[in-house]
Amino acid sequence: MTSVAGQANYFRVEGGNPLQGEFRVQGAKNAVLKQMAATILASGEHHLHNVPRIDDVDIMSELLLSMGIRSEWAGEDHLVVVTPPASEIKPLAAYELVEKIRASVVVLGPLIARLGNATISMPGGDDFGHRPIDMHLAAISELGAAFSTSHGYVEGKAARLRGANIALEFPSHTGTDNVLMASVLAEGTTIISNCAREPEVSDLALMLNSMGARISGIGTSTLTVEGVPELRPAQHSIIPDRIDASTALGAVGMNQGEVLLRGARAEHMEMLLRKLGELGLEIRPDAAGLVARSAARLRAVSISSLPYPGIATDFLPILVAVLSTADGDAIVTENIFAGRFKYVDELRRLGANMTTHGHHVAIRGVASLQGAPVKATDIRAGAALVVAALAAEGESRVYGSGHIDRGYVDLPRRLAELGGKVERCSEAH
Numbered sequence: 455m456t457s458v459a460g461q462a463n464y465f466r467v468e469g470g471n472p473l474q475g476e477f478r479v480q481g482a483k484n485a486v487l488k489q490m491a492a493t494i495l496a497s498g499e500h501h502l503h504n505v506p507r508i509d510d511v512d513i514m515s516e517l518l519l520s521m522g523i524r525s526e527w528a529g530e531d532h533l534v535v536v537t538p539p540a541s542e543i544k545p546l547a548a549y550e551l552v553e554k555i556r557a558s559v560v561v562l563g564p565l566i567a568r569l570g571n572a573t574i575s576m577p578g579g580d581d582f583g584h585r586p587i588d589m590h591l592a593a594i595s596e597l598g599a600a601f602s603t604s605h606g607y608v609e610g611k612a613a614r615l616r617g618a619n620i621a622l623e624f625p626s627h628t629g630t631d632n633v634l635m636a637s638v639l640a641e642g643t644t645i646i647s648n649c650a651r652e653p654e655v656s657d658l659a660l661m662l663n664s665m666g667a668r669i670s671g672i673g674t675s676t677l678t679v680e681g682v683p684e685l686r687p688a689q690h691s692i693i694p695d696r697i698d699a700s701t702a703l704g705a706v707g708m709n710q711g712e713v714l715l716r717g718a719r720a721e722h723m724e725m726l727l728r729k730l731g732e733l734g735l736e737i738r739p740d741a742a743g744l745v746a747r748s749a750a751r752l753r754a755v756s757i758s759s760l761p762y763p764g765i766a767t768d769f770l771p772i773l774v775a776v777l778s779t780a781d782g783d784a785i786v787t788e789n790i791f792a793g794r795f796k797y798v799d800e801l802r803r804l805g806a807n808m809t810t811h812g813h814h815v816a817i818r819g820v821a822s823l824q825g826a827p828v829k830a831t832d833i834r835a836g837a838a839l840v841v842a843a844l845a846a847e848g849e850s851r852v853y854g855s856g857h858i859d860r861g862y863v864d865l866p867r868r869l870a871e872l873g874g875k876v877e878r879c880s881e882a883h
């Protein structure tokens with residue numbers, strides 16, 4: 455869904471329709487991007503299934519191609535990645551691509567593991583504020599890599615990495631992915647403690663094991679990796695995207711109706727489901743996924759984000775949108791990223807009554823929102839604005855919709871299939 459120069463892309467949303475039907479939950483963005491990087495670790499033909507057709511996957515494919523690794527679609531959600539012998543891989547992630555997608559930093563671990571050498575553009579800040587990679591570098595250094603930085607690039611070098619005991623200062627999600635991929639080919643045993651436990655990290659570990667890696671403790675906060683000399687290509691089906699599922703849950707909560715979330719896995723979002731239950735959303739398991747039903751105005755409940763199994767920071771924009779029309783007052787606290795509240799001013803443009811205080815938002819639920827032009831500043835903020843606009847009276851235009859396409863498979867189409875009035879538009883500017 456690439457944009458055309460001179461055209462502003464936006465989603466036009468007409469609010470006020472209950473949602474009914476089936477929402478197919480896409481494959482997880484924050485798993486597949488790392489799993490694509492993991493293909494660096496083994497030569498041959500990798501088959502990834504349940505891959506979401508999103509812009510970030512296309513950018514990751516471009517990055518891999520710039521290194522000599524080709525990927526192509528073999529079906530609607532089947533991506534084939536062909537990794538050449540190590541000697542033909544170019545271990546460079548250039549500024550132009552890293553700047554488009556922060557997740558590209560996860561090529562660092564596999565490149566150093568496989569080639570003993572990697573040069574990547576230092577990721578800059580983004581709309582959440584300062585996002586350093588110091589923990590990634592410290593952890594991979596413990597395996598024996600040496601890093602230097604110059605002209606905006608970080609270069610890592612190592613002979614074969616050696617297993618080590620690594621304690622992460624914070625359970626960083628991509629930090630864990632990176633050090634895990636670095637360690638699978640290391641000599642000896644690596645123990646990574648205080649690691650991230652997100653389902654997407656576990657899915658990466660499962661895929662690595664299917665390639666011949668020896669990782670145990672998957673799903674716990676300590677991963678133990680017995681290094682192996684080489685891996686084979688992957689055959690892997692990506693887990694469903696819990697953030698995509700939360701977007702549909704939020705939309706049902708705000709708009710009422712009943713929707714089957716096909717493929718949603720309750721065990722990946724237990725805390726979220728508990729909170730939504732406290733809000734008054736009815737959610738029940740179904741053989742095909744989860745069914746969400748909402749028949750009345752939701753109740754306000756305070757919420758804080760925490761690393762998994764806590765409420766994910768990525769759920770918060772959706773939850774803040776939902777709370778904007780819930781009955782009562784709530785405080786929402788963001789504990790992961792300092793600057794992640796830019797969407798609050800946009801929700802206020804829709805008539806929400808909320809104010810930020812440092813890393814808290816104080817929300818007083820209003821009876822209804824009114825449609826307005828608003829602007830998405832990142833993927834989840836954009837999705838939250840669409841969800842809120844679906845519940846607002848009249849028409850909204852959500853500009854910056856390119857952010858949403860980075861992480862969601864055609865969100866307008868999937869919401870329109872539920873009866874929501876959302877369409878893709880562009881205008882000259």
Ligand code: EPU
Pocket residue numbers: 483484487556557584585586587588589590591624625626627628629766767768790791792833834861
């Ligand atoms: N941090 C450091 N140093 C580091 C790494 C992280 O200080 O070396 C800090 C960060 O600044 C932040 C905190 O640690 O304050 C947590 O960051 P984490 O490393 O866990 O986040 P991430 O790995 O960069 C991933 C997801 C995000 C998601 C977060 C939290 C991917 C590609 N991104 O980011 O997803 O919000 O974990 O779960 O996996 C999104 O999908 O829209 C998105 C932003």
